[in-house]
Amino acid sequence: MTERYDTAVEQWRSAAAPKRHVRGLLKAMAAGIERCMYCEDSQGTDIDHFQPIAHDPLRAFDWLNHLLACSHCNSNTKGRKYPCDDAGACLLIDPTTEDPAAHLVLYLASGEYEGITPKGMATIDVFKLNRPTLVRGRRAAFVTAKNLLWGWYEHRQAGRTDEAEEIVEAISESPFSAVVRAIMTLPTPVARTVMGAGTLPAMDEWRRHMAAVPSPRTGPGE
Structure with a gap:
């Protein structure tokens, strides 16, 4: 597993042209102006691996595993985090297949989210969605x-x-x-x-x- 991870990371780091292409596609597909798929701020600059390379090196170049994210959500908060429940199911909301409103409540006056499911609570924690x-x-x-x-x-x-x-x-x-x-x-x-x-x-x-x-x-x- 370690050898696969090291190989996948090295190949990803050196894939400059494919990453430019993928990033361009993700930005063009983003709702709004380069909107981060997690916090929704218009600062989507990074290609995030929804399932991190550390968890599945074979998905490093999987198009369906690539999301547009801001550097804060991608690197500063998420990193290699990929929480799962006891059955092995991911506890992060996948914004490409799930409605966040089923897991999160947004209080308009305060601007804060509250998790109403385990997925909602884990997503708030991992991405620090209530950061100031x-x-x-x-x-x-x-x-x-x-x-x-x-x-x-x-x-x-x-x-x-x-x-x-x-x-x-x-x-x-x-x-x-x-x-x-x-x-x-x-x-x-x-x-x-x-x-x-x-x-x-x-x-x-x-x-x-x-x-x-x-x-x-x-x-x-x-």
């Missing part, structure tokens, strides 16, 4: 999202389609997209308190608008 810079970023994103949502609604009501679409693009490319998702799942009584009663029509209109947007195709004929 991310908490501050989510709080700021919440204030920004509220104002953008209201501005978008006013443009829609006034028939200013181009201006409204500019805001849609700004929201889609903003970091911390989980903030917008959390806003849209708020029950009405909670939304009235957190967002303000005047924002409820904008939230309802946004839900209708997004429901009508066609899903992007994932392949020919799909």
Whole structure:
């Protein structure tokens, strides 16, 4: 195992051209602007091996094991960590196959995550998702999202389609997209308190608008 690991690490380190290609593809595929798949900040610079090379050297060049991550999540916090339960199943949320909302709750006012499953708790711990810079970023994103949502609604009501679409693009490319998702799942009584009663029509209109947007195709004929 040690020999396989050493060989895989050496081959990965020396694969400059393939890594540039993979990194470029991951950045092009990322939602938003080079968004880290773990913390959702727009600082995706690294190719992360979801299952670290130390755990499975044979997956070093496995495309399905490559995710775009910021250097903090990839190197400073995760590193070789790959927690598993007693049955050997990984305890980290795989953002390519799982909905993080099934494992995490985001509190909009504080900007902090709470794990509601073992996977959620392990993911928060490994990636330090409540580190101060991310908490501050989510709080700021919440204030920004509220104002953008209201501005978008006013443009829609006034028939200013181009201006409204500019805001849609700004929201889609903003970091911390989980903030917008959390806003849209708020029950009405909670939304009235957190967002303000005047924002409820904008939230309802946004839900209708997004429901009508066609899903992007994932392949020919799909």
